[in-house]
Amino acid sequence: xxxxxxxxxxxxxxxxxxxxxxxxxxxxxxxxxxxxxxxxxxxxxxxxxxxxxxxxxxxxxxxxxxxxxxxxxxxxxxxxxxxxxxxxxxxxxxxxxxxxxxxxxxxxxxxxxxxxxxxxxxxxxxxxxxxxxxxxxxxxxxxxxxxxxxxxxxxxxxxxxxxxxxxxxxxxxxxxxxxxxxxxxxxxxxxxxxxxxxxxxxxxxxxxxxxxxxxxxxxxxxxxxxxxxxxxxxxxxxxxxxxxxxxxxxxxxxxxxxxxxxxxxxxxxxxxxxxxxxxxxxxxxxxxxxxxxxxxxxxxxxxxxxxxxxxxxxxxxxxxxxxxxxxxxxxxxxxxxxxxxxxxxxxxxxxxxxxxxxxxxx
Numbered sequence: 001x002x003x004x005x006x007x008x009x010x011x012x013x014x015x016x017x018x019x020x021x022x023x024x025x026x027x028x029x030x031x032x033x034x035x036x037x038x039x040x041x042x043x044x045x046x047x048x049x050x051x052x053x054x055x056x057x058x059x060x061x062x063x064x065x066x067x068x069x070x071x072x073x074x075x076x077x078x079x080x081x082x083x084x085x086x087x088x089x090x091x092x093x094x095x096x097x098x099x100x101x102x103x104x105x106x107x108x109x110x111x112x113x114x115x116x117x118x119x120x121x122x123x124x125x126x127x128x129x130x131x132x133x134x135x136x137x138x139x140x141x142x143x144x145x146x147x148x149x150x151x152x153x154x155x156x157x158x159x160x161x162x163x164x165x166x167x168x169x170x171x172x173x174x175x176x177x178x179x180x181x182x183x184x185x186x187x188x189x190x191x192x193x194x195x196x197x198x199x200x201x202x203x204x205x206x207x208x209x210x211x212x213x214x215x216x217x218x219x220x221x222x223x224x225x226x227x228x229x230x231x232x233x234x235x236x237x238x239x240x241x242x243x244x245x246x247x248x249x250x251x252x253x254x255x256x257x258x259x260x261x262x263x264x265x266x267x268x269x270x271x272x273x274x275x276x277x278x279x280x281x282x283x284x285x286x287x288x289x290x291x292x293x294x295x296x297x298x299x300x301x302x303x304x305x306x307x308x309x310x311x312x313x314x315x316x317x318x319x320x321x322x323x324x325x326x327x328x329x330x331x332x333x334x335x336x337x338x339x340x341x342x343x344x345x346x347x348x349x350x351x352x353x354x355x356x357x358x359x360x361x362x
Contacts, residue, residue, distance in 0.1 A: 040073040040074055040075040040305060041075070042073055042075055042101050042102070042304075042305040043075060043076060043077075043078065043098070043099060043100050043101045043102075044066055044069055044070055044073075044075070044077050044078075044100070044101065044102050044104070044301050044304075044305070045066075045077065045078040045079070045080075045095040045098065045100035045102065045103045045104070046062060046063060046066045046077065046078075046079050046080070046103070046104040046105075046106065047079075047080050047081075047082060047088070047091045047092060047095060047103065047104070047105055047106065047110065048062075048063070048079075048080070048081045048082055048106050048107075049082055049088075049106055049107035049109045049110055049222075050082050050083060050084055050085065050087075050109070050222065051107075051222055051248045051249060052081050052082075052083075053079065053081060055248045055249055057248040057249070057270065057271040057272060057277075058106060058107060058129065058130065058248065058271045058272075058291065058293055059106045059107070059248070060272065060277070061271060061272050061291070061293040061294045061297075062104055062106040062129050062293050062294070062297050063079065063106075064294040065104075065293060065294035065295065065296070065297030065298040065301070066079070066104055066297060066298075066301060068294065068298045069297070069298045069301035069302055069305070070301075072302070073302070073305055078095060078098050078100060080094060080095060082110075085109060088109070088110050088112075088113035089113045089116070089117070092105070092110075092113055092114065092117040093117070096117065096120075096121050096124065100124060101124065101125065101304070101305075102124065102125040102126070102127060102301055102304045102305075102309075103117070103124060103125075103126050103127070104126075104127045104128075104129065104297055104300075104301070105126065105127070105128045105129065106129045106130075107129060107130055107131070108130045108131035108181055108182075108183050110128070110131075111128060111131040111133055111135065112135065114126055114128050114131075114133065114146065115133055115135060115141075115142045115143055115146065118133075118143035118145050118146050119142070119143045121145075122143075122144070122145055123145075124145065125145055125147070125304040125309045126143070126145055126146045126147070127146075127147050127149060127297060127300045127301065127304075128146055128147070128148050128149065129149045129293055129297065130149070130150065130151070130183045130293075131148060131150075131183070132148045132150060132313060133146045133148050134148075141311060141313070144311060145309075145311065146311060147300055147309065147310060147311050147312070147313070147314070148313040148314070149293065149296045149297065149300065149313075149314045149316075150313055150314065150315045150316070150361060151291040151292075151293070151315070151316035151322055151323050152186070152315055152316060152317050152322075152323060152357075152359050152361045152362075153186050153187050153190060153270075153289055153291060153316075153323050153359075154186050154187070154189050154190030154193070154357050154358065154359035154361075155190060155317060155318045155323055155350050155357050155359075156190065156289045156290065156318065156323040156324050156325050157186070157187045157188075157189070157190025157191045157193075157194065157244075157289050158190045158191070158193050158194035158197070158346070158350065158355075158357045159194060159324075159325045159343050159346060159347060160190075160191055160194060160244065160268050160286075160287055160289050160325050161173075161190065161191035161192060161193060161194020161195040161196075161197075161198070161208075162194040162195070162197060162198045162342070162343065162346060163194075163286065163287060163325070163328075163335065163339060163343065164191070164194070164195065164206075164242040164244070164268065164286065165194065165195045165198035165199065165202075165204065165206040166198060166202075166335070166336055166339050166342075167242065167266070167286060167331075167334070167335050167336070167339070168206060168241055168242050169241055169264075170239045170240070170241045171204075171205065171206050171207060171239075172206070172207045172208075172209060172238060172239040172240045172241065173191075173195060173206060173207070173208055173209075173240055173241070173242040173243075173244075174208065174209040174210040174217075174235030174236075174238065174240030174242070174243050174244070175187070175188045175191050175192075175208065175210045175211050175216070175217075175235075175243065175244035175245070175246065176210045176211075176216065176217035176218065176219065176231045176232065176235060176243070176244075176245055176246070176250075177211075177216065177217070177218050177219070177245075177246040177247050177250075178218065178219055178220075178221055178222040178246065178247025178248065178250055179218055179219075179220065179221065179222070179247070180216070180218055182360045184218075184246050184247060185211075185216075185246075185360075186359050186360060186361070187244065187246040187270055187289060188210075188211040188216060188244070188246060189211075189213065189358065189359060190289075190357060190359065191208070191211070191244050191268075192208050192211055192212075192213060193357055193358065195208050197346075197355070209235055209238045209240055210235050210240075217231050217234065217235065218231075219231050219247065219250055219253070221247075222247045222248045222249065222250060223249060223250070224249040224250060224251075224252035224253060225253070226253075227253075228245070228249075228250040228252065228253025228254075229253035229254075229256045229257050229260075230253075230257075231250075231253065232245065232253045232254040232256070232257035232258070233257040233260070233261070236257055236258070236261050236263065236265060240265070241263060241264065241265045241266065242265065242266045242267070242268065242286060243257075243258070243265065243266070243267045243268070244267070244268040244270070244289075245267065245268075245270070246270050247270075248270075248271070251267060251269060251270070251274065251281070254267045254284075255267070255280055255281060255284060258284060265284075266284055266285065266286040266331065267281065267284050267285060267286070268285070268286055268287055268288060268289065269281065269285055269287075269288030269289070269326070270288065270289050271288075271289070271290065271291050271293065272288065272290060272291075273288045273290060273326040274288045274326075275288070275326065275329045275330075276326075282329065282330055283330050285326075285329060285330070285331070286328065286331050286335075287325045287326050287327070287328055287329075287331070288325065288326040289323070289325055290323060290324055290325065290326055291316060291322065291323055292316055292321060292322050292323070295322075296314050296316060296322060300314070315361060317351075318347055318350055318351050319351045324347075325343075
């Protein structure tokens with residue numbers, strides 16, 4: 001079932017006071033904003049997919065963007081977590097009932113429920129992360145009050161694929177996803193294209209397992225379960241020493257599989273900088289393919305609060321800094337000395353169009 005709670009977003013002083021009261025075992029004070037002292041009457045809300053707001057991935061990033069916007073506006077934020085797809089529609093209904101002015105839906109899995117809710121509530125602004133809200137594929141969102149936030153992660157994944165090909169010791173790298181949705185396979189496509197480009201430029205023969213451009217390895221969901229671990233093991237068994245797991249918490253399966261294998265394999269994070277989100281990945285992470293979901297969500301909410309809601313889809317690219325790769329962190333001393341400069345050159349060529357990276361967003 002859903003979990004609904006109101007988060008108090010106020011000044012540093014209010015937060016400090018609330019923290020002190022909770023630490024003393026006392027009930028928190030009433031939100032000052034409830035008594036009419038809100039800097040803004042605008043009420044932003046957010047609903048997660050089944051991964052929850054602590055998934056160290058896109059749910060968490062979207063949530064951080066909402067919190068930042070609410071803090072800047074001096075208002076409250078209402079958040080609701082989904083435990084399963086059955087929660088999506090009821091959770092959205094609960095936020096409508098709370099009087100939300102804007103609702104952020106995190107993830108493509110929420111698209112159908114968000115479209116229905118938006119059409120039923122035309123006075124509410126909806127922000128949909130990672131989906132075009134275009135169920136009939138006519139090129140436009142299926143409700144005028146939905147702003148899609150999309151990310152051409154194939155561009156950043158291209159960089160990650162090139163880096164993986166340059167770093168592998170076995171000559172084999174691998175990738176697997178949760179389910180074969182376009183927002184998942186876009187990472188895998190870009191990754192493979194980056195490896196292929198490396199092979200062309202270096203006259204090399206690095207092999208990609210887990211994705212051939214059409215078919216690949218998928219866990220069937222987005223949970224850190226035994227299937228995620230076994231899928232990672234299958235790629236390691238094919239001699240892959242760098243893994244790209246695409247699908248929120250399924251990267252934890254790669255961590256387990258690498259530990260069990262006793263190899264020096266690495267992994268690549270997705271959505272956020274995995275090293276910053278999960279200390280367990282610090283020594284394993286070559287890099288991460290990042291989406292600036294927190295920033296784009298924050299900006300979309302501020303526009304809505306200012307009465308400037310715009311349903312034009314946002315597409316994050318290398319050029320507008322909506323996507324990129326993270327630093328090499330603990331792997332900085334392990335990558336080649338020439339790799340950073342080569343990646344800068346490739347990044348510039350992707351931005352000016354001299355390197356074409358294919359994706360479903362083009």
